[in-house]
Amino acid sequence: xxxxxxxxxxxxxxxxxxxxxxxxxxxxxxxxxxxxxxxxxxxxxxxxxxxxxxxxxxxxxxxxxxxxxxxxxxxxxxxxxxxxxxxxxxxxxxxxxxxxxxxxxxxxxxxxxxxxxxxxxxxxxxxxxxxxxxxxxxxxxxxxxxxxxxxxxxxxxxxxxxxxxxxxxxxxxxxxxxxxxxxxxxxxxxxxxxxxxxxxxxxxxxxxxxxxxxxxxxxxxxxxxxxxxxxxxxxxxxxxxxxxxxxxxxxxxxxxxxxxxxxxxxxxxxxxxxxxxxxxxxxxxxxxxxxxxxxxxxxxxxxxxxxxxxxxxxxxxxxxxxxxxxxxxxxxxxxxxxx
Amino acid sequence: xxxxxxxxxxxxxxxxxxxxxxxxxxxxxxxxxxxxxxxxxxxxxxxxxxxxxxxxxxxxxxxxxxxxxxxxxxxxxxxxxxxxxxxxxxxxxxxxxxxxxxxxxxxxxxxxxxxxxxxxxxxxxxxxxxxxxxxxxxxxxxxxxxxxxxxxxxxxxxxxxxxxxxxxxxxxxxxxxxxxxxxxxxxxxxxxxxxxxxxxxxxxxxxxxxxxxxxxxxxxxxxxxxxxxxxxxxxxxxxxxxxxxxxxxxxxxxxxxxxxxxxxxxxxxxxxxxxxxxxxxxxxxxxxxxxxxxxxxxxxxxxxxxxxxxxxxxxxxxxxxxxxxxxxxxxxxxxxxxx
Numbered sequence: 001x002x003x004x005x006x007x008x009x010x011x012x013x014x015x016x017x018x019x020x021x022x023x024x025x026x027x028x029x030x031x032x033x034x035x036x037x038x039x040x041x042x043x044x045x046x047x048x049x050x051x052x053x054x055x056x057x058x059x060x061x062x063x064x065x066x067x068x069x070x071x072x073x074x075x076x077x078x079x080x081x082x083x084x085x086x087x088x089x090x091x092x093x094x095x096x097x098x099x100x101x102x103x104x105x106x107x108x109x110x111x112x113x114x115x116x117x118x119x120x121x122x123x124x125x126x127x128x129x130x131x132x133x134x135x136x137x138x139x140x141x142x143x144x145x146x147x148x149x150x151x152x153x154x155x156x157x158x159x160x161x162x163x164x165x166x167x168x169x170x171x172x173x174x175x176x177x178x179x180x181x182x183x184x185x186x187x188x189x190x191x192x193x194x195x196x197x198x199x200x201x202x203x204x205x206x207x208x209x210x211x212x213x214x215x216x217x218x219x220x221x222x223x224x225x226x227x228x229x230x231x232x233x234x235x236x237x238x239x240x241x242x243x244x245x246x247x248x249x250x251x252x253x254x255x256x257x258x259x260x261x262x263x264x265x266x267x268x269x270x271x272x273x274x275x276x277x278x279x280x281x282x283x284x285x286x287x288x289x290x291x292x293x294x295x296x297x298x299x300x301x302x303x304x305x306x307x308x309x310x311x312x313x314x315x316x317x318x319x320x321x322x323x324x325x326x327x328x329x330x331x332x333x334x335x336x337x338x339x
Numbered sequence: 340x341x342x343x344x345x346x347x348x349x350x351x352x353x354x355x356x357x358x359x360x361x362x363x364x365x366x367x368x369x370x371x372x373x374x375x376x377x378x379x380x381x382x383x384x385x386x387x388x389x390x391x392x393x394x395x396x397x398x399x400x401x402x403x404x405x406x407x408x409x410x411x412x413x414x415x416x417x418x419x420x421x422x423x424x425x426x427x428x429x430x431x432x433x434x435x436x437x438x439x440x441x442x443x444x445x446x447x448x449x450x451x452x453x454x455x456x457x458x459x460x461x462x463x464x465x466x467x468x469x470x471x472x473x474x475x476x477x478x479x480x481x482x483x484x485x486x487x488x489x490x491x492x493x494x495x496x497x498x499x500x501x502x503x504x505x506x507x508x509x510x511x512x513x514x515x516x517x518x519x520x521x522x523x524x525x526x527x528x529x530x531x532x533x534x535x536x537x538x539x540x541x542x543x544x545x546x547x548x549x550x551x552x553x554x555x556x557x558x559x560x561x562x563x564x565x566x567x568x569x570x571x572x573x574x575x576x577x578x579x580x581x582x583x584x585x586x587x588x589x590x591x592x593x594x595x596x597x598x599x600x601x602x603x604x605x606x607x608x609x610x611x612x613x614x615x616x617x618x619x620x621x622x623x624x625x626x627x628x629x630x631x632x633x634x635x636x637x638x639x640x641x642x643x644x645x646x647x648x649x650x651x652x653x654x655x656x657x658x659x660x661x662x663x664x665x666x667x668x669x670x671x672x673x674x675x676x677x678x
Contacts, residue, residue, distance in 0.1 A: 077416065095435070229446055286625030300391075
C-alpha cells in the first residue's frame, strides 16, 4: 500500500491540501473542529510528514530566494503569497530580497546567494540595463533560477509570463472603442520585456484603428514620484489635452486620480483611465478603476512549482520554456462611455 | 583631517545621504547630472566607501532578517522600505521572512536563523499564542532582536511601537463626537499587544462618554476572509443596527465597503467607518476612508537604526527600551457628520 500523503488526506477529508498542511501545523487559520478531524485521520492512516523528504533532504538549505524589485506593489505581494503556498507544502523557507530596481543591488544579492544558502532562485528582474553575468553565474553554480513577470532575454531557463502585449492591445482597443482619440501611455523607462511588450501592444492597437502615434503620447516615468506627478500634470494641462491615460505602472493610476482632482478634470467624462494593477481597492475607488489584472498569485505558484520540479530532478535540470498565464481586462467606470 | 563620509558628501552637495549612496552605486533613481556631481566631489575629497566597515566587518553575514506576518498589508511594505533605507547605507542585505501569523512557522524561522546566517533580527510578532522560547534562544545565541509594532511581552529587548491605545481612543472619540452611539469594533482574535491596546482605547472612550459596551459590539475576526465578510454582514443586518464600524484590521475596511454596497447602506449617512490603515488609495475611495495612519516607514527606520547600533557595540548589547512613534488620525468623509 502506498503511504498516505497530504494529497490523500485532503481527498479523504474533502478539504484542500493547504488546509490539511495548516491543520497539522496547528495554524490559526483552521478551526479546532477541522484540526481534530485532520489529526484523527492522520493518526488512523499513519501519516508521516514530509513525503518530499527523500528527494529534497539531499539539498542543503531547504530554502529558496525570491528576488523582486519591491513589495509595495500589489503584483509582488500577491505573487509572494502564491510562491509561499507552494513552498509551505514542501516545508521550504522563502527568503525575500528587494532590488529596488537597482541592477547593482540585484548583482550583489546574486553574489550573496552563491554561497549555497539557497537551493534555487525565483526572480522578477530589476529595470537597470547592465550585464546579466550575475544570473549566468548562479546557473553555473548549479543554482536554478526561474523568472516570473520580468525576465532578461538570452538566459536559458524557465519563465512564467503573462500576455503583456495582448493585454495592452486589449486595453487600448477598449479605450478607442469608447471614443478615445488621444491616449497617453505611461511607462517606465526600461528595456525590460514588460515595458517593451506593453508599449508594443499599445502601438498595435493604434495602428489597427488608424490613429497616428505622436511622441507626446508616451510619458516616460522613473522612480521619482514627485517628478512623475509633474509629468502627468504637464501632459494634462496641454492645449491638445489627452482624452485617456493608459498606465502600465500601478501606482501612477493613483497619481493620475490625484492630478485630475487637483485640476478639476472629471473621470471618465473628460479623461478615461485604465491601469495595469492588482490593487484590492480598485473597485471601491471614486470612480471605480478599470484594470488589467495580472494573474499574480497564479504566476507565483507556477514559478515555484517549476523551480521545485527542477530541484527534485537529477542535476537540477531546468527547461528553457516560457509559460504564459493570461491577464484579465476588468472594465469599470473610469474608462466607461461618459453619460 | 577626518576622512570624508557619505554624510559629509551629502552636506556639501546639499542632497540626502541616501541620494549620495544611490549615486555612487549608479542607481536608476538618480539623474546622470547628479551622479557626475557626486562622483566628482567623491574623487576630489578622496572618499572611501563603507565608513562603517571598521566596526561591522567583524560581523560575519552582513545580513539582517525581517520576520513579519505578511507583505500584502501596507503597514509592512512601508516598514520594509524604512528598514531598507537604513540597511542600504550600511551596505547590509535584508532578508524578509513571512510567518503568515503562524507561531510554529515563526519558531521554525528563528531556528533557521540560529546558524549565523544573519547578524540580527527585526520582528513583528505573529498572532499565535504559544511559547516564546524561540525568541529567547536567538538572544542566547547573541543574535539581537528588535520588535516593531507587534511584540511579545516579557522579552528584554528594544521595541519600536506606536500609541495604539491613544489612537484607538481618539478614533472612537471622533466617531462619538460625530453622533455615533452603537460602534462596532473589528479586531483579530489575539492576545498580541496591538489588539489588546486598541481594544483598551476603544473601551476607555466608551466609558468617558457613558456608552455601555455590549458584547455584540465586538466582532472577532480571523484569517478567513469569507467568514469575516459573513460576520460583518450579519452584524449590519441586525435589528439594532450599528451606526459605525471601527476596524483595527486594514483589509476589513474594504470588506465593510463591499458589504455596505451589497446591502445598500450609505457611508457615512447610515454607517460611519474608520480604520487603522496605511493604504495609499484611502483618500481616493468612494467615499474617502478615514484612517488611523501608523508611522510605518519611520518605525521601520527606527527599528533598523536601533539594531545597527547594537551590532556596532561590544557584545551586541541591546537596551530594554520602548520607543513610541505616534500615529495620526486622518478624518475623511467616511466618518464625517452626515449632511
